[in-house]
Amino acid sequence: MKAINVYFTALLLMTVVVSCQRDTYESELESKLNLFLKNEKVDYEYVIIIPGSGCTGCITNAENYFLSNVGNNKIKFVFTNNFSKKQLFIKLKKTNLQRSNIFIDNDNYFYLRDYDKSIYPYRAKVINKEIVEVTML
Amino acid sequence: MKIKLLLCSVVFIALLSSCNNGNKVINEDRNKYESKCKLIEFKKKEFKIDEQTTYLTEYIQYVDKDSIDYLVFVNKYNNSVYYYNYSNCRFVKKMTFEKEGNNGVYTMQAFMDINKDSFFVYSYDTKILNLFDNNHKLVKKYNFYKIPEKGNWTMINPCPYIQTATPIKKIGDKIVCMGFVSGETSQETNTNRPVCVVYDLKSNKIQSTLNYPIQYSKYNWAGGFTYRMPYYDVVNRDLIVSFAASHNLIRYNIDTGKSEEFYAGSSNIKEISSYPQRKDSRIDEDAAWRWYMTNASYENIMYDKYRKVYYRIARLPEKDYNSTEKGNKKPIVIIILDSNLKYLGETALPTDANWATCNSFVSREGLNIQVLTDNEDVISFKTFKIEKL
Numbered sequence: 001m002k003a004i005n006v007y008f009t010a011l012l013l014m015t016v017v018v019s020c021q022r023d024t025y026e027s028e029l030e031s032k033l034n035l036f037l038k039n040e041k042v043d044y045e046y047v048i049i050i051p052g053s054g055c056t057g058c059i060t061n062a063e064n065y066f067l068s069n070v071g072n073n074k075i076k077f078v079f080t081n082n083f084s085k086k087q088l089f090i091k092l093k094k095t096n097l098q099r100s101n102i103f104i105d106n107d108n109y110f111y112l113r114d115y116d117k118s119i120y121p122y123r124a125k126v127i128n129k130e131i132v133e134v135t136m137l
Numbered sequence: 138m139k140i141k142l143l144l145c146s147v148v149f150i151a152l153l154s155s156c157n158n159g160n161k162v163i164n165e166d167r168n169k170y171e172s173k174c175k176l177i178e179f180k181k182k183e184f185k186i187d188e189q190t191t192y193l194t195e196y197i198q199y200v201d202k203d204s205i206d207y208l209v210f211v212n213k214y215n216n217s218v219y220y221y222n223y224s225n226c227r228f229v230k231k232m233t234f235e236k237e238g239n240n241g242v243y244t245m246q247a248f249m250d251i252n253k254d255s256f257f258v259y260s261y262d263t264k265i266l267n268l269f270d271n272n273h274k275l276v277k278k279y280n281f282y283k284i285p286e287k288g289n290w291t292m293i294n295p296c297p298y299i300q301t302a303t304p305i306k307k308i309g310d311k312i313v314c315m316g317f318v319s320g321e322t323s324q325e326t327n328t329n330r331p332v333c334v335v336y337d338l339k340s341n342k343i344q345s346t347l348n349y350p351i352q353y354s355k356y357n358w359a360g361g362f363t364y365r366m367p368y369y370d371v372v373n374r375d376l377i378v379s380f381a382a383s384h385n386l387i388r389y390n391i392d393t394g395k396s397e398e399f400y401a402g403s404s405n406i407k408e409i410s411s412y413p414q415r416k417d418s419r420i421d422e423d424a425a426w427r428w429y430m431t432n433a434s435y436e437n438i439m440y441d442k443y444r445k446v447y448y449r450i451a452r453l454p455e456k457d458y459n460s461t462e463k464g465n466k467k468p469i470v471i472i473i474l475d476s477n478l479k480y481l482g483e484t485a486l487p488t489d490a491n492w493a494t495c496n497s498f499v500s501r502e503g504l505n506i507q508v509l510t511d512n513e514d515v516i517s518f519k520t521f522k523i524e525k526l
Contacts, residue, residue: 053464055422083464086513087191090214116423116460 025115026134029122032110037129042101045074047124048137049110052082054119062121062137063092070096080105081118160356161408164384166400172482173526176448176471180502180520184208184226189215192509192516196247197301199223199498199505206501210516211248218248223500232273234258240275242267247299251307259299259314266305266312266336281314281334283343293318293330294345301496302368302437311391312336313376315367321360321416327351332367333376335391346394347376350383356411357418358382359425363434370440370447377478379438379449382409386438386449386478399478403451403470405485406433423460430458430467441499444523446481447474448504450494469494471504473523482526490519 033047050062066077079097082088085104089097097104105111112118121137186192189212196211206223216236220229235241243260250256255276258267264282267275285292295316299305305314314334333347349367358364364381371377378387384402389395410432412425436450452467469486486492486506496507496518505518 084191084193084513087193090189090191119423119460 025112025117028112030131030134033124033131044076044126047076049078049122051080051119058120073101076101078103078105078110081108081111160411162352162382163408164402164406168404170480174473174482174523176484176521177524178519178521182226182518183515184221185515192513195300197496199500211245213244216245247305249305259305264296279336283345291324291329295332295334297334306371308371308374308391310339315369317365319360321357323416325354327354347389350380352382357414357416359412359420363429368437370438372440377438379435381434401449401474403472403483405453405470406451409433430455436494437497439499443501445476
Protein backbone atom coordinates (compact mmCIF):
# COMPACT_ATOMS: atom_id res chain seq x y z
CA MET A 1 0.00 0.00 0.00
CA LYS A 2 2.84 2.31 0.97
CA ALA A 3 4.66 1.62 -2.30
CA ILE A 4 1.54 2.51 -4.28
CA ASN A 5 1.21 5.80 -2.38
CA VAL A 6 4.84 6.68 -3.08
CA TYR A 7 4.39 5.79 -6.74
CA PHE A 8 1.30 8.00 -7.08
CA THR A 9 2.94 10.90 -5.26
CA ALA A 10 5.96 10.68 -7.56
CA LEU A 11 3.71 10.55 -10.61
CA LEU A 12 1.77 13.59 -9.36
CA LEU A 13 4.98 15.51 -8.74
CA MET A 14 6.34 14.67 -12.18
CA THR A 15 3.09 15.82 -13.79
CA VAL A 16 3.26 19.12 -11.89
CA VAL A 17 6.91 19.63 -12.86
CA VAL A 18 6.28 18.83 -16.54
CA SER A 19 3.20 21.07 -16.75
CA CYS A 20 5.04 23.97 -15.08
CA GLN A 21 8.00 23.72 -17.44
CA ARG A 22 8.35 26.55 -19.96
CA ASP A 23 7.50 25.62 -23.49
CA THR A 24 10.73 24.61 -25.20
CA TYR A 25 9.79 26.13 -28.58
CA GLU A 26 9.67 29.61 -27.08
CA SER A 27 12.89 29.11 -25.10
CA GLU A 28 14.80 27.71 -28.09
CA LEU A 29 13.58 30.55 -30.29
CA GLU A 30 14.59 33.01 -27.58
CA SER A 31 18.16 31.70 -27.34
CA LYS A 32 18.55 31.74 -31.14
CA LEU A 33 17.22 35.30 -31.31
CA ASN A 34 19.54 36.45 -28.51
CA LEU A 35 22.54 35.16 -30.46
CA PHE A 36 21.24 36.82 -33.62
CA LEU A 37 20.65 40.19 -31.93
CA LYS A 38 24.21 40.31 -30.61
CA ASN A 39 25.42 40.94 -34.16
CA GLU A 40 22.80 43.55 -34.92
CA LYS A 41 23.77 47.24 -34.80
CA VAL A 42 20.24 48.52 -34.22
CA ASP A 43 18.38 48.35 -30.91
CA TYR A 44 15.16 46.73 -32.02
CA GLU A 45 12.05 46.72 -29.85
CA TYR A 46 10.48 43.70 -31.50
CA VAL A 47 11.43 40.82 -33.76
CA ILE A 48 8.64 39.28 -35.84
CA ILE A 49 9.19 35.78 -37.24
CA ILE A 50 6.99 34.91 -40.22
CA PRO A 51 7.10 31.36 -41.63
CA GLY A 52 6.44 30.75 -45.32
CA SER A 53 3.96 27.95 -44.78
CA GLY A 54 1.76 26.67 -41.99
CA CYS A 55 -1.26 28.41 -40.51
CA THR A 56 -2.38 30.17 -43.71
CA GLY A 57 -4.73 32.71 -42.12
CA CYS A 58 -2.20 33.61 -39.39
CA ILE A 59 0.55 34.06 -42.00
CA THR A 60 -1.65 36.31 -44.16
CA ASN A 61 -2.37 38.46 -41.07
CA ALA A 62 1.35 38.60 -40.28
CA GLU A 63 2.17 39.61 -43.86
CA ASN A 64 -0.44 42.38 -43.68
CA TYR A 65 1.14 43.49 -40.42
CA PHE A 66 4.50 43.53 -42.18
CA LEU A 67 3.16 45.65 -45.05
CA SER A 68 1.74 48.19 -42.58
CA ASN A 69 4.86 48.33 -40.40
CA VAL A 70 7.77 47.72 -42.75
CA GLY A 71 8.85 51.36 -42.36
CA ASN A 72 9.18 51.03 -38.58
CA ASN A 73 12.90 50.58 -37.95
CA LYS A 74 12.31 49.44 -34.38
CA ILE A 75 10.90 46.17 -35.71
CA LYS A 76 13.04 43.44 -37.25
CA PHE A 77 11.14 41.11 -39.57
CA VAL A 78 12.45 37.59 -40.15
CA PHE A 79 11.06 35.47 -43.01
CA THR A 80 11.82 31.79 -42.60
CA ASN A 81 10.95 28.44 -44.24
CA ASN A 82 9.95 29.98 -47.56
CA PHE A 83 8.91 27.55 -50.26
CA SER A 84 9.52 30.11 -52.99
CA LYS A 85 11.74 33.15 -52.54
CA LYS A 86 10.46 34.55 -55.81
CA GLN A 87 6.86 34.36 -54.63
CA LEU A 88 7.81 36.12 -51.39
CA PHE A 89 9.44 38.94 -53.39
CA ILE A 90 6.42 39.27 -55.67
CA LYS A 91 3.90 39.12 -52.83
CA LEU A 92 5.59 41.53 -50.42
CA LYS A 93 7.55 43.63 -52.96
CA LYS A 94 11.28 43.39 -53.49
CA THR A 95 11.88 46.99 -52.35
CA ASN A 96 10.23 46.22 -49.00
CA LEU A 97 12.27 43.06 -48.49
CA GLN A 98 15.56 44.80 -49.27
CA ARG A 99 15.28 47.16 -46.29
CA SER A 100 17.82 46.87 -43.48
CA ASN A 101 15.23 45.71 -40.89
CA ILE A 102 14.44 42.60 -42.93
CA PHE A 103 16.16 39.24 -42.67
CA ILE A 104 15.39 36.47 -45.14
CA ASP A 105 16.36 33.26 -43.43
CA ASN A 106 17.56 31.22 -46.40
CA ASP A 107 19.21 28.62 -44.16
CA ASN A 108 16.05 28.17 -42.05
CA TYR A 109 18.01 28.96 -38.87
CA PHE A 110 14.83 30.21 -37.18
CA TYR A 111 12.64 27.42 -38.46
CA LEU A 112 12.50 24.91 -35.61
CA ARG A 113 11.16 21.95 -37.53
CA ASP A 114 10.83 19.68 -34.50
CA TYR A 115 8.07 21.82 -33.05
CA ASP A 116 4.49 22.04 -34.27
CA LYS A 117 4.48 25.72 -33.23
CA SER A 118 6.93 26.54 -36.02
CA ILE A 119 3.97 26.97 -38.37
CA TYR A 120 2.79 30.13 -36.57
CA PRO A 121 4.13 33.71 -36.77
CA TYR A 122 5.79 34.81 -33.52
CA ARG A 123 6.64 38.13 -31.88
CA ALA A 124 9.61 38.62 -29.56
CA LYS A 125 9.87 41.69 -27.34
CA VAL A 126 13.41 43.08 -27.04
CA ILE A 127 14.97 45.31 -24.38
CA ASN A 128 18.66 46.23 -24.68
CA LYS A 129 19.25 43.53 -27.31
CA GLU A 130 17.84 40.85 -25.01
CA ILE A 131 14.63 38.98 -25.61
CA VAL A 132 12.25 39.46 -22.70
CA GLU A 133 9.12 37.81 -24.06
CA VAL A 134 8.20 35.47 -26.92
CA THR A 135 4.53 35.15 -27.89
CA MET A 136 2.45 34.06 -30.84
CA LEU A 137 1.65 37.05 -33.09
CA MET B 138 -27.24 5.68 -5.12
CA LYS B 139 -29.59 6.39 -8.03
CA ILE B 140 -28.14 9.86 -8.42
CA LYS B 141 -24.63 8.38 -8.51
CA LEU B 142 -25.70 5.90 -11.19
CA LEU B 143 -27.33 8.68 -13.21
CA LEU B 144 -24.23 10.86 -12.95
CA CYS B 145 -21.99 7.98 -14.03
CA SER B 146 -24.23 7.32 -17.04
CA VAL B 147 -24.15 10.98 -18.05
CA VAL B 148 -20.33 11.08 -17.80
CA PHE B 149 -20.06 7.79 -19.74
CA ILE B 150 -22.33 9.02 -22.54
CA ALA B 151 -20.49 12.34 -22.71
CA LEU B 152 -17.16 10.49 -22.97
CA LEU B 153 -18.50 8.20 -25.66
CA SER B 154 -19.80 11.05 -27.79
CA SER B 155 -16.63 13.10 -27.42
CA CYS B 156 -14.44 10.16 -28.50
CA ASN B 157 -15.95 9.79 -31.97
CA ASN B 158 -13.43 7.60 -33.78
CA GLY B 159 -14.59 8.59 -37.24
CA ASN B 160 -16.24 6.49 -39.92
CA LYS B 161 -14.89 4.88 -43.02
CA VAL B 162 -15.99 5.04 -46.64
CA ILE B 163 -15.02 1.56 -47.87
CA ASN B 164 -13.91 0.99 -51.45
CA GLU B 165 -16.09 -2.05 -52.05
CA ASP B 166 -15.30 -2.41 -55.77
CA ARG B 167 -11.55 -2.40 -55.27
CA ASN B 168 -9.64 -4.87 -57.44
CA LYS B 169 -12.78 -5.92 -59.30
CA TYR B 170 -11.56 -4.53 -62.60
CA GLU B 171 -8.75 -5.59 -64.85
CA SER B 172 -5.98 -3.14 -65.79
CA LYS B 173 -5.81 -2.59 -69.53
CA CYS B 174 -3.52 0.41 -69.82
CA LYS B 175 -1.10 2.70 -68.01
CA LEU B 176 0.43 6.16 -68.37
CA ILE B 177 4.00 6.77 -69.40
CA GLU B 178 5.92 10.02 -69.23
CA PHE B 179 7.33 11.01 -72.62
CA LYS B 180 7.94 14.75 -72.69
CA LYS B 181 8.83 17.77 -70.60
CA LYS B 182 7.64 21.28 -71.40
CA GLU B 183 9.03 24.48 -69.91
CA PHE B 184 7.46 27.94 -70.12
CA LYS B 185 9.78 30.81 -69.20
CA ILE B 186 8.07 33.29 -66.88
CA ASP B 187 8.87 36.92 -66.12
CA GLU B 188 10.11 38.54 -62.89
CA GLN B 189 6.60 39.32 -61.72
CA THR B 190 5.29 35.79 -62.03
CA THR B 191 5.60 32.85 -59.69
CA TYR B 192 5.40 29.22 -60.77
CA LEU B 193 2.88 28.65 -57.99
CA THR B 194 -0.02 30.08 -59.99
CA GLU B 195 -3.46 28.71 -59.12
CA TYR B 196 -5.16 29.07 -62.49
CA ILE B 197 -3.86 27.50 -65.68
CA GLN B 198 -6.02 26.61 -68.68
CA TYR B 199 -5.29 25.03 -72.04
CA VAL B 200 -7.21 26.78 -74.83
CA ASP B 201 -7.48 25.23 -78.30
CA LYS B 202 -10.21 27.40 -79.82
CA ASP B 203 -8.13 29.03 -82.57
CA SER B 204 -5.50 27.65 -84.92
CA ILE B 205 -2.94 28.10 -82.12
CA ASP B 206 -3.16 26.11 -78.89
CA TYR B 207 -2.56 28.37 -75.90
CA LEU B 208 -1.48 27.85 -72.35
CA VAL B 209 -3.14 30.62 -70.37
CA PHE B 210 -2.47 31.41 -66.73
CA VAL B 211 -3.39 34.06 -64.17
CA ASN B 212 -0.94 36.10 -62.11
CA LYS B 213 -3.02 37.42 -59.21
CA TYR B 214 -0.16 39.62 -57.94
CA ASN B 215 -0.19 41.90 -60.98
CA ASN B 216 -3.80 41.12 -62.02
CA SER B 217 -2.70 39.81 -65.40
CA VAL B 218 -3.39 36.96 -67.78
CA TYR B 219 -0.47 35.49 -69.73
CA TYR B 220 -0.83 33.69 -73.05
CA TYR B 221 1.82 31.25 -74.29
CA ASN B 222 1.92 29.25 -77.48
CA TYR B 223 1.61 25.73 -76.10
CA SER B 224 3.46 24.06 -79.00
CA ASN B 225 6.68 26.08 -78.87
CA CYS B 226 6.32 27.35 -75.25
CA ARG B 227 6.80 30.97 -76.41
CA PHE B 228 5.18 33.96 -74.71
CA VAL B 229 2.45 35.53 -76.85
CA LYS B 230 0.71 38.30 -74.88
CA LYS B 231 -0.26 39.64 -71.49
CA MET B 232 -3.50 41.34 -70.46
CA THR B 233 -3.60 43.40 -67.26
CA PHE B 234 -6.76 44.39 -65.39
CA GLU B 235 -7.22 47.30 -63.04
CA LYS B 236 -8.06 46.61 -59.41
CA GLU B 237 -9.99 49.82 -58.79
CA GLY B 238 -11.94 52.43 -60.77
CA ASN B 239 -14.63 52.06 -63.42
CA ASN B 240 -12.95 49.00 -64.93
CA GLY B 241 -11.68 47.63 -61.62
CA VAL B 242 -12.11 43.94 -60.76
CA TYR B 243 -10.26 43.79 -57.39
CA THR B 244 -7.87 40.82 -57.24
CA MET B 245 -8.56 38.46 -60.11
CA GLN B 246 -8.73 34.74 -59.46
CA ALA B 247 -9.77 33.37 -62.84
CA PHE B 248 -10.18 34.29 -66.45
CA MET B 249 -12.19 32.88 -69.35
CA ASP B 250 -12.16 34.10 -72.92
CA ILE B 251 -15.38 33.45 -74.78
CA ASN B 252 -14.43 34.79 -78.19
CA LYS B 253 -12.29 37.55 -79.68
CA ASP B 254 -14.78 40.20 -78.54
CA SER B 255 -15.42 39.32 -74.94
CA PHE B 256 -13.99 37.67 -71.88
CA PHE B 257 -14.80 37.12 -68.23
CA VAL B 258 -12.70 37.93 -65.16
CA TYR B 259 -13.69 36.49 -61.76
CA SER B 260 -12.71 37.89 -58.37
CA TYR B 261 -13.10 35.73 -55.27
CA ASP B 262 -12.94 38.86 -53.06
CA THR B 263 -16.17 40.20 -54.52
CA LYS B 264 -17.67 36.91 -55.88
CA ILE B 265 -18.31 38.92 -59.05
CA LEU B 266 -17.80 37.77 -62.63
CA ASN B 267 -16.89 40.78 -64.80
CA LEU B 268 -17.62 40.78 -68.52
CA PHE B 269 -15.17 42.78 -70.67
CA ASP B 270 -15.35 43.74 -74.34
CA ASN B 271 -12.39 43.69 -76.75
CA ASN B 272 -11.48 47.29 -75.77
CA HIS B 273 -10.91 46.13 -72.19
CA LYS B 274 -14.04 47.96 -71.10
CA LEU B 275 -16.07 46.50 -68.27
CA VAL B 276 -19.51 45.83 -69.76
CA LYS B 277 -21.38 43.94 -67.08
CA LYS B 278 -21.04 42.44 -63.61
CA TYR B 279 -22.63 39.18 -62.48
CA ASN B 280 -22.95 38.35 -58.79
CA PHE B 281 -21.94 34.73 -58.28
CA TYR B 282 -22.97 34.29 -54.67
CA LYS B 283 -26.60 33.46 -54.09
CA ILE B 284 -27.93 34.67 -50.74
CA PRO B 285 -30.32 32.04 -49.30
CA GLU B 286 -33.95 32.98 -49.90
CA LYS B 287 -36.15 34.21 -47.04
CA GLY B 288 -37.39 31.37 -44.87
CA ASN B 289 -34.68 29.07 -46.18
CA TRP B 290 -31.86 29.99 -43.83
CA THR B 291 -30.60 26.42 -43.46
CA MET B 292 -29.36 26.52 -47.08
CA ILE B 293 -25.57 26.72 -47.30
CA ASN B 294 -24.96 28.13 -50.77
CA PRO B 295 -21.46 27.78 -52.25
CA CYS B 296 -18.93 30.60 -52.65
CA PRO B 297 -17.31 29.94 -56.04
CA TYR B 298 -13.60 29.24 -55.70
CA ILE B 299 -11.94 28.88 -59.07
CA GLN B 300 -8.73 26.94 -59.65
CA THR B 301 -7.12 25.00 -62.51
CA ALA B 302 -8.93 21.79 -61.54
CA THR B 303 -12.17 23.59 -60.67
CA PRO B 304 -12.44 26.03 -63.57
CA ILE B 305 -15.14 28.39 -64.69
CA LYS B 306 -16.90 27.10 -67.83
CA LYS B 307 -19.47 28.38 -70.28
CA ILE B 308 -21.98 25.82 -71.51
CA GLY B 309 -24.30 27.50 -74.01
CA ASP B 310 -25.97 30.35 -72.14
CA LYS B 311 -24.94 29.04 -68.76
CA ILE B 312 -21.83 29.79 -66.74
CA VAL B 313 -20.81 27.05 -64.35
CA CYS B 314 -18.38 26.99 -61.43
CA MET B 315 -17.92 25.23 -58.08
CA GLY B 316 -17.22 26.19 -54.51
CA PHE B 317 -18.17 25.66 -50.90
CA VAL B 318 -18.45 27.39 -47.55
CA SER B 319 -15.99 26.04 -45.01
CA GLY B 320 -17.04 24.36 -41.78
CA GLU B 321 -18.84 21.27 -40.49
CA THR B 322 -22.34 21.65 -39.15
CA SER B 323 -24.85 19.09 -37.92
CA GLN B 324 -27.48 21.18 -39.76
CA GLU B 325 -26.12 19.84 -43.06
CA THR B 326 -28.40 17.46 -44.94
CA ASN B 327 -27.90 15.84 -48.32
CA THR B 328 -29.98 18.59 -49.96
CA ASN B 329 -29.02 21.88 -48.27
CA ARG B 330 -25.31 22.22 -49.07
CA PRO B 331 -24.88 22.42 -52.86
CA VAL B 332 -21.45 22.94 -54.45
CA CYS B 333 -22.26 24.08 -57.97
CA VAL B 334 -23.28 27.53 -59.18
CA VAL B 335 -25.10 27.80 -62.51
CA TYR B 336 -25.72 31.30 -63.85
CA ASP B 337 -28.18 31.61 -66.71
CA LEU B 338 -27.07 34.56 -68.84
CA LYS B 339 -30.42 34.73 -70.64
CA SER B 340 -32.66 34.95 -67.61
CA ASN B 341 -29.99 36.42 -65.29
CA LYS B 342 -30.91 33.79 -62.72
CA ILE B 343 -28.43 32.11 -60.43
CA GLN B 344 -28.95 28.60 -59.14
CA SER B 345 -27.05 26.62 -56.49
CA THR B 346 -27.22 22.94 -57.23
CA LEU B 347 -25.56 19.49 -56.94
CA ASN B 348 -25.13 18.26 -53.38
CA TYR B 349 -22.31 16.36 -51.73
CA PRO B 350 -22.55 12.55 -51.56
CA ILE B 351 -24.35 11.20 -48.49
CA GLN B 352 -21.16 10.58 -46.43
CA TYR B 353 -20.59 14.35 -46.25
CA SER B 354 -23.74 15.11 -44.27
CA LYS B 355 -23.26 12.00 -42.10
CA TYR B 356 -19.64 12.46 -41.07
CA ASN B 357 -17.10 15.21 -40.37
CA TRP B 358 -14.66 16.05 -43.22
CA ALA B 359 -12.82 18.85 -41.39
CA GLY B 360 -14.68 21.54 -43.33
CA GLY B 361 -11.73 22.80 -45.41
CA PHE B 362 -10.29 22.62 -48.91
CA THR B 363 -8.82 19.12 -48.54
CA TYR B 364 -12.13 17.24 -48.61
CA ARG B 365 -14.82 19.89 -49.18
CA MET B 366 -13.59 21.35 -52.48
CA PRO B 367 -15.09 19.48 -55.44
CA TYR B 368 -13.25 18.97 -58.77
CA TYR B 369 -14.95 18.78 -62.13
CA ASP B 370 -14.79 18.81 -65.91
CA VAL B 371 -17.41 19.40 -68.59
CA VAL B 372 -18.39 16.94 -71.30
CA ASN B 373 -21.17 18.24 -73.58
CA ARG B 374 -23.84 19.39 -71.10
CA ASP B 375 -22.73 17.09 -68.31
CA LEU B 376 -20.54 17.93 -65.35
CA ILE B 377 -18.31 15.08 -64.22
CA VAL B 378 -17.62 15.71 -60.55
CA SER B 379 -14.97 14.21 -58.27
CA PHE B 380 -15.37 14.51 -54.48
CA ALA B 381 -12.34 13.87 -52.29
CA ALA B 382 -14.19 11.47 -49.98
CA SER B 383 -15.97 9.43 -52.63
CA HIS B 384 -14.75 6.45 -54.66
CA ASN B 385 -17.42 7.33 -57.21
CA LEU B 386 -17.76 10.10 -59.77
CA ILE B 387 -21.01 11.98 -60.31
CA ARG B 388 -22.31 12.80 -63.78
CA TYR B 389 -24.69 15.74 -63.49
CA ASN B 390 -26.71 17.13 -66.39
CA ILE B 391 -27.14 20.91 -66.13
CA ASP B 392 -30.43 20.92 -68.10
CA THR B 393 -32.29 18.10 -66.36
CA GLY B 394 -30.59 18.35 -62.96
CA LYS B 395 -30.33 14.55 -62.93
CA SER B 396 -27.24 12.86 -61.58
CA GLU B 397 -25.77 9.38 -61.83
CA GLU B 398 -22.90 7.77 -59.93
CA PHE B 399 -20.07 5.77 -61.48
CA TYR B 400 -17.42 3.79 -59.68
CA ALA B 401 -14.01 5.38 -60.28
CA GLY B 402 -11.93 4.33 -57.28
CA SER B 403 -8.28 3.37 -57.03
CA SER B 404 -7.30 -0.24 -56.34
CA ASN B 405 -4.68 1.25 -54.02
CA ILE B 406 -7.33 2.78 -51.74
CA LYS B 407 -9.14 0.49 -49.31
CA GLU B 408 -11.04 3.14 -47.40
CA ILE B 409 -11.28 6.85 -46.58
CA SER B 410 -11.64 7.76 -42.91
CA SER B 411 -13.71 10.72 -41.80
CA TYR B 412 -12.30 13.28 -39.36
CA PRO B 413 -12.57 11.75 -35.87
CA GLN B 414 -14.67 14.47 -34.25
CA ARG B 415 -18.31 15.37 -34.01
CA LYS B 416 -19.60 18.03 -36.39
CA ASP B 417 -19.98 21.52 -34.84
CA SER B 418 -16.79 21.09 -32.79
CA ARG B 419 -13.78 23.36 -33.25
CA ILE B 420 -11.33 21.95 -35.78
CA ASP B 421 -7.64 22.17 -35.00
CA GLU B 422 -5.81 23.14 -38.21
CA ASP B 423 -2.67 21.04 -37.48
CA ALA B 424 -4.67 17.96 -36.53
CA ALA B 425 -6.85 18.30 -39.63
CA TRP B 426 -3.79 18.57 -41.90
CA ARG B 427 -2.19 15.51 -40.26
CA TRP B 428 -5.45 13.58 -40.74
CA TYR B 429 -5.56 14.60 -44.43
CA MET B 430 -1.91 13.65 -45.03
CA THR B 431 -2.36 10.20 -43.50
CA ASN B 432 -5.69 9.51 -45.19
CA ALA B 433 -6.61 8.67 -48.81
CA SER B 434 -8.42 11.20 -51.00
CA TYR B 435 -9.39 11.96 -54.60
CA GLU B 436 -8.74 15.12 -56.58
CA ASN B 437 -8.94 16.34 -60.22
CA ILE B 438 -11.08 14.74 -62.89
CA MET B 439 -10.07 15.60 -66.47
CA TYR B 440 -11.66 14.57 -69.74
CA ASP B 441 -9.27 13.90 -72.64
CA LYS B 442 -11.34 14.70 -75.72
CA TYR B 443 -8.46 13.75 -78.03
CA ARG B 444 -8.25 10.17 -76.77
CA LYS B 445 -11.77 9.87 -75.30
CA VAL B 446 -10.68 8.90 -71.81
CA TYR B 447 -10.84 10.40 -68.32
CA TYR B 448 -8.05 10.84 -65.79
CA ARG B 449 -8.80 10.96 -62.08
CA ILE B 450 -6.14 11.82 -59.51
CA ALA B 451 -6.03 9.86 -56.25
CA ARG B 452 -3.78 10.60 -53.29
CA LEU B 453 -2.67 7.78 -51.01
CA PRO B 454 -1.87 8.19 -47.31
CA GLU B 455 1.68 9.30 -46.57
CA LYS B 456 3.17 6.62 -44.33
CA ASP B 457 6.05 8.58 -42.81
CA TYR B 458 4.33 11.93 -42.51
CA ASN B 459 6.26 14.59 -40.62
CA SER B 460 4.31 17.70 -39.62
CA THR B 461 7.13 20.08 -40.49
CA GLU B 462 7.72 18.91 -44.07
CA LYS B 463 6.96 21.37 -46.85
CA GLY B 464 4.12 20.85 -49.30
CA ASN B 465 2.04 17.80 -49.98
CA LYS B 466 3.99 14.57 -50.44
CA LYS B 467 1.04 12.17 -50.46
CA PRO B 468 1.77 9.51 -53.13
CA ILE B 469 -0.12 10.11 -56.37
CA VAL B 470 -2.02 7.62 -58.51
CA ILE B 471 -3.77 8.46 -61.78
CA ILE B 472 -6.82 6.38 -62.64
CA ILE B 473 -7.75 6.03 -66.33
CA LEU B 474 -11.40 5.57 -67.31
CA ASP B 475 -12.97 5.11 -70.73
CA SER B 476 -15.56 7.47 -72.25
CA ASN B 477 -18.32 5.57 -70.38
CA LEU B 478 -16.46 6.04 -67.08
CA LYS B 479 -15.38 2.39 -66.93
CA TYR B 480 -12.07 1.55 -65.25
CA LEU B 481 -9.11 1.03 -67.61
CA GLY B 482 -6.18 1.07 -65.23
CA GLU B 483 -4.06 3.24 -62.98
CA THR B 484 -0.49 4.48 -62.73
CA ALA B 485 1.52 5.66 -59.73
CA LEU B 486 3.62 8.77 -60.33
CA PRO B 487 7.33 8.60 -59.45
CA THR B 488 7.93 9.83 -55.90
CA ASP B 489 11.23 11.57 -56.66
CA ALA B 490 9.56 14.61 -58.29
CA ASN B 491 7.74 17.49 -56.64
CA TRP B 492 4.38 17.26 -58.42
CA ALA B 493 1.81 20.05 -58.36
CA THR B 494 -1.18 17.97 -59.47
CA CYS B 495 -3.45 20.93 -58.80
CA ASN B 496 -2.09 22.30 -62.08
CA SER B 497 -2.83 19.43 -64.46
CA PHE B 498 -4.55 19.67 -67.83
CA VAL B 499 -5.10 17.75 -71.04
CA SER B 500 -3.54 18.93 -74.31
CA ARG B 501 -3.41 17.56 -77.83
CA GLU B 502 -0.17 15.84 -76.78
CA GLY B 503 -1.39 14.14 -73.60
CA LEU B 504 -1.88 14.66 -69.88
CA ASN B 505 0.28 17.47 -68.49
CA ILE B 506 1.15 17.67 -64.79
CA GLN B 507 3.12 20.54 -63.29
CA VAL B 508 6.40 19.65 -61.63
CA LEU B 509 8.17 22.09 -59.31
CA THR B 510 11.92 22.38 -59.72
CA ASP B 511 14.63 24.63 -58.26
CA ASN B 512 14.29 26.95 -61.24
CA GLU B 513 11.61 29.44 -60.24
CA ASP B 514 11.70 31.22 -63.59
CA VAL B 515 9.93 28.46 -65.50
CA ILE B 516 6.60 26.68 -65.23
CA SER B 517 7.40 23.03 -66.03
CA PHE B 518 5.13 20.17 -66.97
CA LYS B 519 5.68 16.50 -67.62
CA THR B 520 3.48 15.06 -70.33
CA PHE B 521 2.07 11.53 -70.20
CA LYS B 522 0.57 9.29 -72.85
CA ILE B 523 -1.45 6.08 -72.60
CA GLU B 524 0.12 2.73 -73.31
CA LYS B 525 -1.84 -0.51 -73.62
CA LEU B 526 -0.80 -3.37 -71.35
